[in-house]
Amino acid sequence: MTREEFSNAVELPVDTMAALERAAESHRHEMLFSNRAFHIKQSAVRDVFDISIQPGLISLAGGSPYLKSLPLEDLGRTAQRIISDHGLEALQYGGGQGMEELRRQACEVMAAEGITDADPADIVITTGSQSAQDVAAKVFCDPGDVILCEDPTYVGALNAFEAYEVDVRTVPMDADGLVPEALEQQIRALQAEGKTIKLLYTIPSFNNPSGVTLTEARRQAVVDICSRNNILILEDNPYGLLRFDGRPLRPMRASNPQDVLYLGSFSKIFAPGVRLGWALVPRHLYRRFYLACEAVVLCPSPLTQMLVSAYLREYDWMGHIRDSRELYAERCSTMLAALEEHLPGDVSWTRPEGGFFIWVTLPDGVDTYPLLYEAIDAGTVFIPGAAFTPGEGPSNKLRLAFSAVSPEDIREGVRRLAPILRAAVDKAKVRRAG
Amino acid sequence: MTREEFSNAVELPVDTMAALERAAESHRHEMLFSNRAFHIKQSAVRDVFDISIQPGLISLAGGSPYLKSLPLEDLGRTAQRIISDHGLEALQYGGGQGMEELRRQACEVMAAEGITDADPADIVITTGSQSAQDVAAKVFCDPGDVILCEDPTYVGALNAFEAYEVDVRTVPMDADGLVPEALEQQIRALQAEGKTIKLLYTIPSFNNPSGVTLTEARRQAVVDICSRNNILILEDNPYGLLRFDGRPLRPMRASNPQDVLYLGSFSKIFAPGVRLGWALVPRHLYRRFYLACEAVVLCPSPLTQMLVSAYLREYDWMGHIRDSRELYAERCSTMLAALEEHLPGDVSWTRPEGGFFIWVTLPDGVDTYPLLYEAIDAGTVFIPGAAFTPGEGPSNKLRLAFSAVSPEDIREGVRRLAPILRAAVDKAKVRRAG
Structure with missing residues (x-):
């Protein structure tokens, strides 16, 4: 061509x-x-x-x-049943948080990675985790505020953040992921510049685009640095369960329910076409985050939520x-x-x-x-x-x-x-x- | 209770x-x-x-x-066929504008109301028209900018606009809808205040919540006032085809392709659970609007797009x-x-x-x-x-x-x-x- x-x-x-x-x-x-x-x-x-x-x-x-x-024939029949038996629910407006069953199932998915204390009440189902990134920038960042991220990082997140006039600044990575000393140095430099740092956006497992993973040893160090500096961590973990060998690494959220806003996605473990992900939000931040999600889409699609829910209920998703x-x-x-x-x-x-x-x-x-x-x-x-x-x-x-x-x-x-x-x-x- | x-x-x-x-x-x-x-x-x-x-x-x-x-049994079979025969497309990521067939069909829907010159290339399929309202406020309004709207107006639009610190100001209605003289007066008053007015958000047919319709005689007058004052009209028309008697009134967009950004929805003529609507955007505004849509959701759900598309293709939607x-x-x-x-x-x-x-x-x-x-x-x-x-x-x-x-x-x-x-x-x- x-x-x-x-x-x-x-x-x-x-x-x-x-x-x-x-x-x-x-x-x-x-x-x-x-x-x-x-x-x-x-x-x-x-x-x-x-x-x-x-x-x-x-x-x-x-x-x-x-x-x-994916078992497309079976999934087709599942979709048929959802619409013919529950069409009045699947095709109607739904609640802004997303369906309770799917929020419970998102907790099961997270448990498979080591987040064992998630409460469905702290989850918002989002239109892909892209939408959660948009909302995070919206509710946390005024123009000029800083979001720290890995260099390199996910282009969709950059686009979502920059649309809110966020000053996106990078932190170097090495083969073990974000370098804690470099993070600390960048924070000090930005503070000296008079900047307000709101979030650290990170894809700790199999970073997009680099494929690099933040080692277990460094994860808590990164959280502690952010916590000391009152920076909220936005942990984007669409690939965590797709570790080739051994058990998935524990997400940063697992031991840090207060300091990490965790983003999950059904796109990589099931299918992107349903456009569904979720945010597990620290309780003290939940209300504004949830209302902002609702102001953008009213509710995630009940139809695709019910399909994902049925998939997680009836199929061998693991x-x-x-x-x-x-x-x-x-x-x-x-x-x-x-x-x-x-x-x-x-x-x-x-x-x-x-x-x-x-x-x-x-x-x-x-x-x-x-x-x-x-x-x-x-x-x-x-x-x-x-x-x-x-x-x-x-x-x-x-x-x-x-x-x-x-x-x-x-x-x-x-x-x-x-x-x-x-x-x-x-x-x-x-x-x-x- | x-x-x-x-x-x-x-x-x-x-x-x-x-x-x-x-x-x-x-x-x-x-x-x-x-x-x-x-x-x-x-x-x-x-x-x-x-x-x-x-x-x-x-x-x-x-x-x-x-x-x-709705023929739920049949729709169930349609969904089954989409997933079993075209699942690799329906469940995958799609284009950010939305599928071309659905954009063509949106043009047919609009033609039924009198918009006969719409080009699928000027359409973005959105996650409900709620999402288009969010994006409109995002790309047009800085904090303090004014969006004019009817009093009363759709609560979801108010929430979407106010999330961007928009100064939402109202224009009185009577039984014939927005009062052109009152619109002109409000514009003059706001200009005297030093405000920047960006948009007029209006639901001209069967306004939510009032049920009031802007008469045909007044529609062009309202567009002309806005055009003279360089105010873009955001015409939200989810109910237009649901006129009880007679032909639907021509949308304001019909004769004013440059001055009206038109929002359509599949929620009221088909089903809200698919979370799909569309924006017909004046060509000179298209690029930024489209990019902003993509930054929020990457793409609308191909699965629900294909369901709506099949509904409009194979069923007697009229x-x-x-x-x-x-x-x-x-x-x-x-x-x-x-x-x-x-x-x-x-x-x-x-x-x-x-x-x-x-x-x-x-x-x-x-x-x-x-x-x-x-x-x-x-x-x-x-x-x-x-x-x-x-x-x-x-x-x-x-x-x-x-x-x-x-x-x-x-x-x-x-x-x-x-x-x-x-x-x-x-x-x-x-x-x-x-």
Whole structure:
């Protein structure tokens, strides 16, 4: 697929977007936009969402879960029964907190990871955990307030936060996740700047995009630093149960019910199409958080809530997670082996213990964004690293997702990508030498 | 049901909420809340949502559509087919604008009301039109900016707007809807105050809660006034097709594609449980609006989108609307007759030409909020008028919904309510006389 075909294929191609922007700027309505509106960015992940589903292209871009192992026939019958037997409830408005049964089941899911004291009364079912991130920024952050996050971090969270004019600042990670000393240093630096730090947003297990996991030893240290500085932790844990080997690590919320607002998601352990997640909110923060959720959507869909609820009640959901773990582990190994085989020696990457993503680092001086177009021409697609950090500068990183791609396609995708990366590395070498 | 039972019955009873608020105030995290958070209010409609479904109680409160006439067996089979045949699409992430077929179908729905030039490319499918109201306030309003609205107006919109520290100001209505002269006067007064007016939020057909319709003659006058003053119109039209007699009035958007951001909903013509609506956005405003939608939810649920899409493709949806219109018309007449029969002479009410609601006005000096508790004790429930206006003062109005109640229950509900209203009217008379 050529670059032009790419532009024509995506629903909102970059050129059209630019044209729309020009149209907006010259219109008398332009002055109606809020300051906030100018902070709302386009997501590189969403940009390539549409292209990713083009035939022939091998997408290593989207963080989609593998759904083919779900029992679709049975789920179809379950949905049929929900609508024919309980349609008056499933198709009507529901309560703003979400259904009690589903909130109880969310507690069971969390118990499987080590959160054993969750009360369904402290849960709000949200329209995906994306919506919980939006609401968290809304109820906690005035313009200019700081949210700390890992560098790199989830692009959707960055977009949600920046839409509220939040000053998103990063904390460095190493192979063991967030570095506590660096966190403390960043907090002191920001306090010296006179900034108000409201939240630490973290994906401690299999961070999106890096795949890095915060070690157990560091988890409490991070909570304690935040607690001492009156910073609330927003723990986003969509992948926690998808640890390839051994037991899942205990979430930070497990021992810290007061200091952590925990976000869970049904997208990765069941299916994103139901658009459901949940927030487990410290009781003293619950009321405002819940009211804000309600002000955005009135209620989560009773129909999809009942489907998830039936899935967790009647199906072997833990068995599905076990199968998924094996499948993702195999795909991750396949991708690591392919990277080892095809990429040059001065390119490095993470070795995740779970989740969906591998994070590739090219030598300094390589900008991965223009490589995206070359990759598309070569029949594959990834997400450039710049998407996952609040700054505007170029990035020498990129994210590869192995979750929704067959091992054969993973090998082929990496094979297609390798010459592009190799050429870019060589070009950077020549530039440095010159 | 007693008042105590009421408190225990609702998911988040008023007392518990107060306790939660006290817990929050004394916690060191209280200072983490944004200014915005203190503007997020509890909705009286949502307060009584849970009580409304208690057995024995006749609810004249909630604006729920009547769903029993939907072909639930068939819809169940449709959902089954969607999941078993297209589950990999229905249960996966989807595009941020919503599916193209559903956007095309939204254009067909709008064409039935007189909007014949809508382009699917200008539509965003939203998580209910509530979510579109939230996004509109987000992308257009800085704190202190004004949104004009009818007095009274939809409580959910008030909650969405006030969560962004919007200064919501009202424009008086008469039996023909918004009064253009009063609109002009309010604009001049606000301009003299130095305020920035961004939007006029209006429900021109069968306003919630009043049931009042803006006449065709006035529609263009209102648009012209707004256009002259560079105020964008946010036209919320969930009930437009539910006109009891004759053709639906043309929405304000029909002749004014540049000046009206139009909100449609599948909640009232199909089912609220799918949580889907749409926004038809002037092209020059589309990009920022769309990006803001995506930042909140990534994408609307593909599963529920495909269900609505199949419903509009394979079922006689216009026939269902015709049946619904007849049913709602009959219920409205029943309620009007019951009010005529049971209420004292100094109580008045609106005579809607469509929609779900009748608006009852008691004499000055009556506060309808405390009457809610008496009504619950008597086995019925309504929404006090104060919910539907941005001010804090008491209201002598109340909203009655006839949409989801059988004619027998409408008569019985009004019969239960009447002595409470009569006593309140008499007490106010005595007070005035004393």
